[in-house]
Amino acid sequence: MEQGPLIQIGLPVSLFIIMLGMGLTLAPRDFRNVVIYPRATIIGAIAQILLLPVAAFAIAMLLGLPGPIAVGLVIIAACPGGTTSNLFTFLARGNVALSIVLTVLASLVTILTLPLFTNLAMQLYMDTSERISLPVLRTIATLVVIILIPVSLGMGIRRIAPGFAKRSESLVSLFGMLVLAALIAAIVMQVRDEFWTLLQTAGAAAAALNIAGIALGFLGGRLTGLPSRDALTVAIELGIKNATLGLLVTLTLLDSSEMSVPSAVYGVLMFLFGLGLIGVGRITQRAPD
DSSP, rough: OOOOOEEEEEIHHHHHHHHHHHTOOOOGGGHHHHSHHHHHHHHHIIIIIIHHHHHHHHHHHHTTTHHHHHHHHHHHSSBBOHHHHHHHHHTTTOOHHHHHHHHHHHHHHHHHHHHHHHHHHHHHHHHHOOOOOOHHHHHHHHHIIIIIIHHHHHHHHHHHHHHHHHHHHHHHHHHHHHHHHHHHHHHHTTGGGHHHHHHHHHHHHHHHHHHHHHHHHHHHHHHHTHHHHHHHHHHHHSSOOOOOOOIIIIISOOOOOOHHHHHHHHHHHHHHHHHHHHHHHHSOOOOOO
């Protein structure tokens, strides 16, 4: 399917700006939290990078999803948490430092894991006649350009001009939400003839994945001995994903509107579940001193 300028040019540029905004929130000292919170970092990273994609494979099989929807579900599961997760963690009185570390760590590792999970999903769920392959080296190069470079650039800007970086954070976050809304609207228009059918199929799967991520983060965190505040943070990281990255992979690299539907639906549902997590956090976690 031929994509317009919004997808081919606007989406990569927009995601670059969003990841630049993530860099504006970071300083080298933030990475020391990997040492300060080793258990929470390790548990959160494993859950987000490995266990949630496995859960997506299981959900796709249990629900008997059509091939493109199943692949799209695995893609959004394999995406890292988005910058919005840091805001939700703050509002829920979670561990913001841990949230930032998990977001950045998952974003960097995703450069390697996302193409691998995507190709595995296409081998499992797509018919031979429909099967395509996500080019691993091209995908890694694309993710380096739109994740690693802008995050590093943002950190450099913060170091040189901290005042400008602080003022720009909220604007970049707002820009990211507007881009996601515009992309979801564009996808609805592209698949409008079969939108309700796709929504019924992808909606249940996306909701199941969101619930699985939250449960895996919170219950898994508690069972492994994390404090409730850290477990809540991991749950938010697994529940609030970088849906814009999922749309980039499905629309730009795979050129598939159908595969993009789970990312679009998830991008809407995660805000609803995120509001619930904020409510839980505000009730269960005391305000920091």
